[in-house]
Amino acid sequence: ATRPYDDENVFAKILRDEIPSRRVYEDDYAIAFHDINPQAPTHILVIPRGRYVSWDDFSANGSDAEIAGFVRAVGTVARAAGLVAPGYRLLANTGIDSGQEVPHLHVHLFAGHGLGPLLV
Ligand code: 5GP
Numbered sequence: 001a002t003r004p005y006d007d008e009n010v011f012a013k014i015l016r017d018e019i020p021s022r023r024v025y026e027d028d029y030a031i032a033f034h035d036i037n038p039q040a041p042t043h044i045l046v047i048p049r050g051r052y053v054s055w056d057d058f059s060a061n062g063s064d065a066e067i068a069g070f071v072r073a074v075g076t077v078a079r080a081a082g083l084v085a086p087g088y089r090l091l092a093n094t095g096i097d098s099g100q101e102v103p104h105l106h107v108h109l110f111a112g113h114g115l116g117p118l119l120v
Pocket of ligand 1: 010021022033034035036037038092093099100101102
């Protein structure tokens with residue numbers, strides 16, 4: 001019940017290297033790059049290589065290998081960035097009410113001083 005995947009979305013273009021990004025990680029299942037408009041001292045986006053519109057689409061339709069690979073990649077990015085000791089926050093906007101802008105699943109990884117309590 002989600003929209004079909006749009007191969008011209010901005011993260012699809014980043015995956016194909018058609019537009020530049022500041023990549024910090026890549027493997028068979030995921031890539032990670034800095035958000036172009038950071039909302040915290042560290043703001044990285046981690047996305048699966050597969051064509052999934054959202055967390056809902058991915059969790060329902062991703063293979064076990066893709067889901068495991070993606071979850072591991074998120075953790076690897078955080079560890080590689082030295083964020084385990086200071087701590088970090090993950091967020092995945094999903095669907096209309098969340099304000100999700102880019103229709104390719106992405107997990108935001110936020111870190112840095114003063115994240116504060118999560119407010120909705
Ligand atoms: P959403 O609101 O969909 O959860 O988050 C989309 C995020 O993608 C925003 O934080 C926005 O700054 C980021 N973003 C949008 N376009 C680009 C882009 O072309 N490059 C990068 N690196 N980030 C982008």
